[in-house]
């Protein structure tokens with residue numbers, strides 16, 4: 001048997017606590033989790049259960065306060081695509097520039113970055129918003145820009161924090177289509193946090209987050 005490829009992210013008893021002493025809040029209790037290329041994982045849980053905190057650990061945006069999170073060397077800011085729960089856009093940059101930003105930061109020429117960004121905006125159906133500033137678009141449109149930015153990055157790991165939370169059902173389903181498409185095109189792993197069972201149902205694996213603990217969901221079929 002061929003051994004399974006090394007995970008993109010390997011969490012061993014990774015925990016994240018905010019604050020200290022009596023005020024300490026354990027956002028994530030010791031968690032074991034491997035995320036591998038091709039994974040499609042939904043993390044479902046109520047508000048405050050630790051979903052965003054877990055995603056930030058996977059993204060390398062937070063360091064675990066105990067345990068370890070090992071991220072493959074191939075995971076760079078360019079190859080880690082993030083869709084944050086709220087405002088992911090830089091206010092001073094227009095939609096096209098926001099979409100192109102990871103490519104520009106990674107050293108692509110502006111022409112090449114803008115060309116890739118434009119086709120990504122086209123794929124999420126908002127090419128006509130390219131010249132607008134974030135303050136000139138709706139929350140739902142901003143979420144689609146964040147998805148376009150991920151598409152432009154061709155990432156190895158896509159982490160989307162309640163990407164459909166502010167969208168109506170149809171638009172939310174389209175955003176998820178694009179994220180699944182982006183993951184498929186670049187062979188990436190996709191981790192999506194959500195409240196919505198309909199969103200979770202579209203991913204292969206589901207985990208529940210409850211009070212900072214990640215629990216596998218028993219599949220009933």
Ligand code: ADP
Pocket residue numbers: 018019025026027045046047048049050051052053054
């Ligand atoms: P979710 O994304 O499921 O709503 P979060 O990961 O945002 O949950 O939060 C989990 C817990 O950690 C909550 O109790 C929240 O108040 C707390 N928390 C999150 N971020 C911080 C922070 N930066 N400082 C202090 N507490 C935080």
Ligand code: MG
Pocket residue numbers: 051052053085161
């Ligand atoms: Mg959250």
